Amino acid sequence: MFSKACKYAIRALIYLASRSEEPEKTGLREIAAEIDSPEAFTAKIMQILSKQNLVNSAKGPHGGFFIDTHAPEIKLIDVVKAIDGTQSIYGCGLGLKSCSETEPCPIHHEFSAIRNGLANLLKEQTIQQLARELKAGKSVLKHHLN
Amino acid sequence: MFSKACKYAIRALIYLASRSEEPEKTGLREIAAEIDSPEAFTAKIMQILSKQNLVNSAKGPHGGFFIDTHAPEIKLIDVVKAIDGTQSIYGCGLGLKSCSETEPCPIHHEFSAIRNGLANLLKEQTIQQLARELKAGKSVLKHHLN
DNA sequence: AGTAATAAAGACCTAATTATCCTTTATTAG
DNA sequence: CTAATAAAGGATAATTAGGTCTTTATTACT
Numbered sequence: 001m002f003s004k005a006c007k008y009a010i011r012a013l014i015y016l017a018s019r020s021e022e023p024e025k026t027g028l029r030e031i032a033a034e035i036d037s038p039e040a041f042t043a044k045i046m047q048i049l050s051k052q053n054l055v056n057s058a059k060g061p062h063g064g065f066f067i068d069t070h071a072p073e074i075k076l077i078d079v080v081k082a083i084d085g086t087q088s089i090y091g092c093g094l095g096l097k098s099c100s101e102t103e104p105c106p107i108h109h110e111f112s113a114i115r116n117g118l119a120n121l122l123k124e125q126t127i128q129q130l131a132r133e134l135k136a137g138k139s140v141l142k143h144h145l146n
Numbered sequence: 147m148f149s150k151a152c153k154y155a156i157r158a159l160i161y162l163a164s165r166s167e168e169p170e171k172t173g174l175r176e177i178a179a180e181i182d183s184p185e186a187f188t189a190k191i192m193q194i195l196s197k198q199n200l201v202n203s204a205k206g207p208h209g210g211f212f213i214d215t216h217a218p219e220i221k222l223i224d225v226v227k228a229i230d231g232t233q234s235i236y237g238c239g240l241g242l243k244s245c246s247e248t249e250p251c252p253i254h255h256e257f258s259a260i261r262n263g264l265a266n267l268l269k270e271q272t273i274q275q276l277a278r279e280l281k282a283g284k285s286v287l288k289h290h291l292n
Numbered sequence: 293a294g295t296a297a298t299a300a301a302g303a304c305c306t307a308a309t310t311a312t313c314c315t316t317t318a319t320t321a322g
Numbered sequence: 323c324t325a326a327t328a329a330a331g332g333a334t335a336a337t338t339a340g341g342t343c344t345t346t347a348t349t350a351c352t
Contacts, residue, residue, distance in 0.1 A: 001147065001239055002239070002240075003309075003310090004241060004309080004310065005309080005310075007239075007240045007241040008241075010240060010252075010253075011240055011252075014252050025328095027327090027328070027329090028328075028329075029328095038310080038311055038312080039311095039312090040311065040312050040313070041310065041311050041312080043329075043330085044310095044311090044331095046329085047329080047330065047331080050329085050330090057328090057329060057330090058318095058319075058328085058329080059317075059318045059319050059320090059327080059328055059329050059330085060318060060319025060320045060321090060326090060327060060328060060329085061319070061320045061321065061326065061327045061328075062319090062320075062321090062327080062328090063318090063319070063320085063327070063328050063329065064328070064329085065329090076253075093147055093148070093153075094148075094153045094156060094157055094287075095150060095153040095154075095157075096286070096287075096288065096289065097289055098289045103286055103289075103290065104284075104285050104286070105285060105286065105287070106156075106157075106160050106276040106277075106279060106280055106285040106287070107156075107222075107271070107276065108285065110267055110271060111267070113263070114260060114263050114264050114267065117259070117260050117263065118260050121256055121257070121260065125253070125256060130252040130253065131252075133252060134252055138250075139250050139251060139252040139254065140242070140249055140250070140251065141240075141242075141251070141252065142242065143242065143243055143244045143249075144249065149339075149340090150339080150340065150341095151339080151340075171298095173297090173298070173299090174298080174299070175298095184340085184341060184342085185342095186341065186342050186343070187340065187341045187342080189299075189300085190301095190340095190341085192299085192300095193299080193300060193301075196299085196300085203298095203299060203300085204298085204299080204348090204349080205297090205298055205299045205300075205347070205348040205349055206296095206297065206298055206299080206347095206348055206349025206350055206351095207296070207297045207298065207349065207350045207351070208297085208298085208349085208350070208351095209297075209298045209299060209348080209349070209350090210298075210299080211299085
């Protein structure tokens with residue numbers, strides 16, 4: 001569905017959002033540890049998110065990443081587009097270059113409903129919503145050992 | 147959604163099924179040409195499908211691939227499982243090892259509906275159904291130049 | 293029997309993704 | 323102004339997905 005990079009990105013953003021009322025910034029090390037992702041690779045992903053203004057960053061001591069609490073909430077689709085691109089969501093299910101309503105691939109119509117459902121979900125759901133559920137203990141970002 | 151190999155597999159099977167009342171077998175070259183896929187790579191995929199008994203083959207002159215018309219219709223999910231494995235359908239959307247109803251990832255519930263819809267579709271739809279629509283001119287397997 | 297046609301099998305190559313390492317640059321505390 | 327800290331950026335390595343090539347086995351037709 002999503003690339004690994006995209007999964008890390010979503011997890012990282014949810015974690016960041018889950019502690020974004022804290023005025024403190026969160027360092028890369030902590031993020032990677034909390035979402036159980038490779039640190040250096042996560043750094044690359046954070047760079048992309050930062051360039052796309054999905055996240056803010058500050059260098060130096062007490063620096064780190066943070067989400068602007070005054071900015072509009074981040075939609076999942078923004079993250080997916082930033083990391084995986086639009087083709088991953090809107091491309092043909094069977095990989096045909098020219099697949100459309102008028103020249104559909106064999107599964108085009110059957111998959112449209114699903115694809116649209118997914119797209120709508122990604123457009124509706126925000127990182128912050130998911131972060132609130134995480135904080136409420138309704139979900140987890142990594143395996144919790146008993 | 148699916149790997150390229152899986153897309154080729156589905157396209158190849160639909161093409162084969164679309165001409166399976168022909169008693170003649172269909173050679174690799176023709177399949178690859180008709181679904182616009184790399185020949186050698188398609189050969190590999192056909193080997194897998196053949197081992198999984200999703201398709202039959204015959205060596206030698208006038209040999210080729212064919213689908214047993216008396217066997218039950220091939221469900222899309224059989225193809226996806228054979229090529230991409232079950233993880234591609236049932237794995238966690240955020241890549242968590244232990245994601246379940248009791249320890250869900252943040253998007254678990256939201257995605258369950260979509261995931262289930264997809265799985266049901268794959269379980270219902272058959273290659274042969276799609277082949278009939280293809281033959282009726284309602285869909286295409288490759289780009290048709292004007 | 294011999295030859296051509298075809299799939300099967302395995303080794304091999306290439307490109308993209310994932311991941312690591314190291315250097316540079318910016319920021320801050322003291 | 324220096325040392326510490328942390329992100330940014332570049333280079334590179336490892337892994338996986340995607341794809342090719344060569345050889346072998348099988349069959350049909352002279």
